[in-house]
Amino acid sequence: MEKGLMKGNEALAEAMVRAGCRFFSGYPITPQNEILEYLSWRMKEAGGAFVQSESELAAINMVLGAASAGARAMTSSSGPGFSLLQEGISYLIAGDIPAVIVDVARFGSGIGEISQGQCDYKLVTRGNGHGDSHLLVLAPASVQESVDLMMEAFPLAEKYRHPVIILSDAAIGQMVEPVSFPPMEEVDIDRDDWTVKGCKGDDESKKITNVFYYMDDYNSFLRDKYQRMTENEQRYEAIHVEDAQLVLVAYGISARVCKEAVRKARSQGVPLGLIRPISIYPYPKKAFAELSGECKALMTVEMSITGQMAEDVKLAVDCRYPVYTYGTGIKVPKSADVVKYAVEILEGKMDKEVF
Amino acid sequence: MVIKAPERITYTDGHSFCPGCGHGIAIRLIGEALQELALEEQVIISLDVACGGMPIDVWRYDTIEAAHGRPVATAVGVKMARPSQPVIAYLGDGAAYSIGIAETLHSARRNDNITVIVLNNCVFGMTGGQMSPTSLQGQVTSSSIHGKSMKEGGATMDVVRMLKDMDISYLARAALCDAGNIKKARKYISKALEKQMNGEGYSFIELLSPCPTNWNMDPGVAAAYIKETILPVFPTGEFIG
Numbered sequence: 001m002e003k004g005l006m007k008g009n010e011a012l013a014e015a016m017v018r019a020g021c022r023f024f025s026g027y028p029i030t031p032q033n034e035i036l037e038y039l040s041w042r043m044k045e046a047g048g049a050f051v052q053s054e055s056e057l058a059a060i061n062m063v064l065g066a067a068s069a070g071a072r073a074m075t076s077s078s079g080p081g082f083s084l085l086q087e088g089i090s091y092l093i094a095g096d097i098p099a100v101i102v103d104v105a106r107f108g109s110g111i112g113e114i115s116q117g118q119c120d121y122k123l124v125t126r127g128n129g130h131g132d133s134h135l136l137v138l139a140p141a142s143v144q145e146s147v148d149l150m151m152e153a154f155p156l157a158e159k160y161r162h163p164v165i166i167l168s169d170a171a172i173g174q175m176v177e178p179v180s181f182p183p184m185e186e187v188d189i190d191r192d193d194w195t196v197k198g199c200k201g202d203d204e205s206k207k208i209t210n211v212f213y214y215m216d217d218y219n220s221f222l223r224d225k226y227q228r229m230t231e232n233e234q235r236y237e238a239i240h241v242e243d244a245q246l247v248l249v250a251y252g253i254s255a256r257v258c259k260e261a262v263r264k265a266r267s268q269g270v271p272l273g274l275i276r277p278i279s280i281y282p283y284p285k286k287a288f289a290e291l292s293g294e295c296k297a298l299m300t301v302e303m304s305i306t307g308q309m310a311e312d313v314k315l316a317v318d319c320r321y322p323v324y325t326y327g328t329g330i331k332v333p334k335s336a337d338v339v340k341y342a343v344e345i346l347e348g349k350m351d352k353e354v355f
Numbered sequence: 356m357v358i359k360a361p362e363r364i365t366y367t368d369g370h371s372f373c374p375g376c377g378h379g380i381a382i383r384l385i386g387e388a389l390q391e392l393a394l395e396e397q398v399i400i401s402l403d404v405a406c407g408g409m410p411i412d413v414w415r416y417d418t419i420e421a422a423h424g425r426p427v428a429t430a431v432g433v434k435m436a437r438p439s440q441p442v443i444a445y446l447g448d449g450a451a452y453s454i455g456i457a458e459t460l461h462s463a464r465r466n467d468n469i470t471v472i473v474l475n476n477c478v479f480g481m482t483g484g485q486m487s488p489t490s491l492q493g494q495v496t497s498s499s500i501h502g503k504s505m506k507e508g509g510a511t512m513d514v515v516r517m518l519k520d521m522d523i524s525y526l527a528r529a530a531l532c533d534a535g536n537i538k539k540a541r542k543y544i545s546k547a548l549e550k551q552m553n554g555e556g557y558s559f560i561e562l563l564s565p566c567p568t569n570w571n572m573d574p575g576v577a578a579a580y581i582k583e584t585i586l587p588v589f590p591t592g593e594f595i596g
Contacts, residue, residue: 023436049435053428054461061425061458065401065432068419073432091422189436196417196433198397198440199363207411209420 003180008143009034009173011181012102012166013042015150016074020185021100022048023066023073025059029081030114031170032104036076046184056081060088060101067092067099068208070195072154072187076102078170079112082120089163090129094210096194098157098164100150105169105252107303107330115330116170116253118303124165125281125312134226136160136233137281139167139251143177149278151182156233160225161194167280169303171253171332229282236284237276240266244273245294246342249313250301251277254333258301261338272342280309288316297345299324300354301333307354325354361386363395363415370413372406375574377531377564381474382410384537385443388544389416392552394441401430403446405481407474410445424455427462430469441470441551448475452488452514459514463521466556470547473514473559476566477585484569488512491588496569511588515561518595524550525558525596528589531565532581536591543593550596558596563589 006014013035016024024043026036036052043050049066053059059075066073077085082103092099103124107117127133136156140146146168157164190197199205212218237255239262241247250258255276265272271294275287298321300309307325314323326333326341344350364386372378389395400418402408408420421429421444430444451459451473462469478496479485485498486508493502501507515528525547529540540562547558563585565577572580 023432025432051431051435051465054457057425058428058431058458058461061422061428062432062435064421064425065419065429065434066436067432068429069399069433069436071436073436087422088425196399196419197437198399199415199417200396205415206417207420208418209408209411 003178005176006143006179007034007174007176008146008168009104010038011143011179012146012150012168012173013038014181015147017042017046017048018181018184019072019151019154020187021072021074021154022046023063023071024048024075025051025053025062026075026077027053027056027059027081029078031106031173032076032078032102034173035102035104056084057087060085063099064088064092064095064097067097068095068196070189070192070197074100074102076104078104079106079108080110086129089135090131090133092163093131093133093135095208096161096211097208098154098161100153100157100164100166102166102168104173105167113330114170116303116332117330118169118252118254119308120167121280121302121304121308124167125283132222134281136162136164136229137167137279138164138235139278139280140172141252141255141276143172143175143179146172147179147181160229162225167252169252233279234282234284234286235278236287237278238287238290239274239276240271241273241275241287241290241292243271243292243294245271245296246346247273247275247291247295247298248301248338248342249275249277249298249309251280251309254301254303257333257335258338260335264335265339265342268339270339270343270346272339283312283316285316291317295321297322297324299326299342299345301326301338303328303330303332305329310354322353324350361390364413366413370409372409373568375565375567375577376406377474377476377562377566378406378409380531380537381472381562381564382413384541384544385445385472386414387541388548391545392548394548397440398443399433399437399440400443400445401426401433403450407445407447407450424450424453425458426450427455427458427469427471431462431467434467434469438468441548444469444471446473447480448473448477448489449479449487452512460517463518463523463557463559466523468551468554468556470551470558471560472544473561474564475561475589476564478566478569480566480569484566491584513589515589515594518559523557523559523595524555526594528561528563528591530563530581530586530591532563532578539591546596563591
């Protein structure tokens with residue numbers, strides 16, 4: 001397909017279909033509605049199933065059913081709706097069931113606001129739902145990257161038999177950018193031996209439930225799974241980190257602002273760098289091995305109030321550097337303000353880290 | 356006449372149902388119907404948790420133990436992924452009528468082509484016999500120790516009555532209290548599955564079931580309690596289809 005202009009949410013929805021997703025259930029909530037609307041007609045075209053569910057609770061549990069039956073299955077939501085998905089996400093993890101969930105993040109607790117936000121970071125990186133868990137979480141920073149990461153999501157989910165989250169946000173979901181798509185993928189619904197498909201002859205029946213019921217050493221199994229993810233699935237982009245005196249750390253929409261901030265700062269002779277986590281779980285600790293001897297501090301730039309990612313940065317650098325946060329809450333950060341804040345840190349005017 | 360249990364159902368492998376529990380009867384009836392209709396190799400069953408989840412280790416059908424109250428939603432997901440195969444949601448009254456009432460009714464509204472079988476014993480079983488939406492007025496439970504009342508606990512919910520007005524393919528209620536009523540339940544299950552295989556849409560059966568443990572009754576007394584006290588509140592029969 002040629003390059004064309006497309007809205008982030010619609011591009012992501014088209015990418016779901018291209019990625020072989022043949023089941024989608026979801027509930028209207030802004031700012032992810034275009035995904036639901038697009039798939040309401042597109043899924044049928046592709047020979048898949050679509051249902052506008054009675055709630056997000058129903059949506060995620062339908063996904064669990066379709067995924068258990070072998071379909072590539074998805075839902076998407078935002079804010080309060082994303083909270084309601086947590087129950088089912090916990091069951092997906094417990095049952096070793098691959099599925100992909102999109103969070104087009106909006107701002108705030110409670111009803112919050114329908115505009116962009118990055119305040120689901122802790123929720124998505126600390127496991128989602130009840131239990132003892134993590135998920136693979138991929139955070140695109142452009143419309144094209146939404147498509148590219150969507151194409152990776154199902155193979156990743158199936159490699160680890162684990163749910164994957166695409167963490168977009170209202171800005172990336174609503175913006176229009178040039179995008180191109182890979183060809184359509186189709187998967188055989190009977191490709192895996194663990195799915196429910198009907199118990200033939202004298203076969204043992206398939207049981208989709210907490211896998212630890214039928215496992216001798218679930219602790220080792222789960223630890224090993226997360227360890228393999230941590231070793232193999234760290235994704236990031238590093239810009240001018242090699243000589244930076246201060247390294248910005250940002251994902252998603254904030255990372256785009258930070259790219260501009262790095263350019264601006266360097267044109268003024270301020271050596272900033274940027275680490276952009278693309279996987280936020282596993283956190284890309286490898287990126288921080290590239291910090292130079294010149295590095296004095298790190299600074300997360302995120303649309304949260306509490307500096308949710310700063311803890312992960314502090315751990316990634318083993319507390320060897322001070323870590324600050326430029327947290328803008330409901331507002332998209334401005335590159336000039338990012339530079340100003342960074343310069344104040346470098347000049348020693350900032351007496352308190354985020355903690 | 357030789358009555359043989361369905362080959363795919365065995366209680367040798369660690370089940371933990373209480374003596375006199377209605378689940379054992381319901382499981383057998385489902386097994387018999389699947390065998391009769393030759394659906395055993397195609398069927399996929401979505402269960403609730405707790406007592407309603409225990410069939411997973413009793414029968415040899417591909418089975419999902421869904422989240423509490425979500426077996427109907429999970430069954431819908433399975434059915435939409437594999438539309439030609441029979442899909443059953445099997446759950447209790449707490450799941451279908453309390454936490455999962457939205458899923459139960461909206462699946463009926465869509466006339467999803469699945470079969471829903473609800474085991475109604477008027478209590479939450481595994482958690483210790485707490486009041487459920489179908490607990491009778493005056494029923495003493497572990498969370499209504501002076502008896503359920505309109506003031507404390509609210510009305511007794513009859514979801515079969517609610518479903519009568521909906522455009523679904525099949526609706527019936529039977530009681531697992533004596534041979535005659537159990538035979539009817541068996542017939543209803545086959546009919547519901549046939550409707551599904553004909554693509555007619557949502558089929559729903561409620562099975563009134565004893566819970567001797569949480570009712571604090573001997574199994575025999577529990578069966579008599581269904582006949583004398585529950586049946587006048589929850590009439591049985593076929594209502595749609």
